[in-house]
Each structure stands twice: as C-alpha cells, then as structure tokens.
Amino acid sequence: MTAVCLIDTSIFVEILNVPMKAQRHLQTLQQLEQRIHGRESLFLPMATILETGNHIGQNGDGVMRRNCAENFVQQVKAALAGRSPFKAISFLQEDEMHAWLLEFPEHAMRGSGLGDLSIIHDWQRLCSLNPARRVYIWSADNHLNAFDQAPRL
Template identity: 30%
Template sequence: MARRVEFVDTSVLCNLLGIPGKCQDRERVAAELKRKEAARDCDLLLPVTAVIETGNHIAQLPDGRQRRTHAEIFAKVLQSVVEGKAPWALNAVEWDAAHLSALIAGGTTGSSLVEHACNRLGCGDLNILIERDRYLARTSGVEAGVWTLDELLRSYV
C-alpha cells in the first residue's frame, strides 16, 4: 500500500489560521486536521504556494490590528514548520525552468496555464498541482492529493 501525502491548500490554511473573510469553515477544517493527525493515514505537506497566498491574504486585511495579529500567528506557524513541530512539513520545491515550463503547460491536468486562466483556475491553484506532480516525480511509493475546500481545484485532484 502506497503512503498517502496531501498538499495543504491556501483555503485550508486560511481557515486554520482564522483569517477574517477566509475562515467560514474553520471548525470543520480544524476537526478534519485532528482526524488526520489521529488517524495518521496521510502526511501533510505545505506547498510554497499556500505560504505565499496566505501571506498575501493577511497583507490585504483592511484592519491594521488584524493584519499584525494574523501576521504574528502566521509567522509562529511558519516557525513551527521550520522546527518540525507543525502538523505538516514544507514541500521543498525547486523554482527553476522545469517548474516554470510545467506551470505553463499545465502539468498533468491536460490544459495549459492559459486555458486554466480562461476557465478561472488561478495560477496559485495550478502551481499547487505542479508542486504535487513534481513531488510525485521525485518520490516513489506515494500517492498524493490536495486537501482543499476549493471546488474547482478539487476537480483536478
């Protein structure tokens, strides 16, 4: 049986961090994280994309106090990743010509970046799929998915 890995999408991370306007499913996501941790049925990986997008959502909060509070929480979560104490590990990704070429081609989705953009799948969501594809290409004995609340992204998982 292959080991299961799930990439944590921005939608999940924002819910776990309680980002205002981005955390409508916070209780459900927190319960699912507890279930995943207790079951130990998959390893969670934090894609670079989710880190960048979550940081952008925090930076765009209109209230300065909320920006600071959530930026501090986010920094602590990222530090816990560095220290190996988070429920997920950081996905090591090489941002190189091969990665960019895969992004432009749309990876294994069957559609290009341009086609995805026209169909409203954002570059961040597509990049999570590329991170997953490249992870699978360098790792054996693993099946990988994406833990997401986004219906469009879920259709490619």
C-alpha cells in the same frame, strides 16, 4: 500506508482563521485533527504560503491583521524547522518557472491561477514519489479536490 495531503490556501486560511476569509475554522480544525491522528503526511506548498500571506495582509483591521500575521509566521517557521504537523515544500527553481509559464495561458483559460498550477505540479511530483499511497489536495475548491490519486499496489 498513510495518505499524502497537500494543503491548499482555502484550507490554510481556515486553519489560521484569517479575518474576512475563514468561514469554517472550527470544522477545518476538526478535519485537521483527524488527518494528524491518521498520521497523514501534510504538506504546505509554497503557493499556499504566499497566497495565505497575501490574504492576511489584505484583510481585517490592524490588530487582527497583526495577530494573524504573527500566528502565520509562527506556523510557517515551525513547518520549515520540522516542528509542525506540516512540511513546507516547493521552493521554485528557475527552470520550473519557465515550464510553468509555458503552461499558464492554457491553465488561465480554465479560470485557475499560477498558484493552483504550482500546487498541481507539487501533487504530480508527490504522486510519482508515492505510488503506493493516496495523494490528494485538500481544498475548498472543487477543481483542486479532483486531484486525488488512489494508492497503486
């Protein structure tokens, strides 16, 4: 069975070539192509979408920002409509937010933000739904790369 991949902000900014953030755009596109060719299930967590949007709005000159923002909107709309290699997930419910807020102070003490915590919860949910598949977070951040479930038979 193919793997399940959650795409972190550090990767999505590379895919979109976000000004002042992307450093390995072409290399990341090659890795993305390999994942698509390998028929992996690619998920865009809501935190990735929101954080990437913030990075776009805060970087580059007006023309670069506009072009990147329009590309971002196209990519996210395509994911929402099922016309993309990515599937958007994690439209947060109020009860989930309350639970995450209880966890957040301890998580913050490890130097990680609420977005990362939500991606970890997405990973846990996908692990429970896909025990026979590899489920991992594709990230440039080592602490998120550690979330990699091997398939259980």
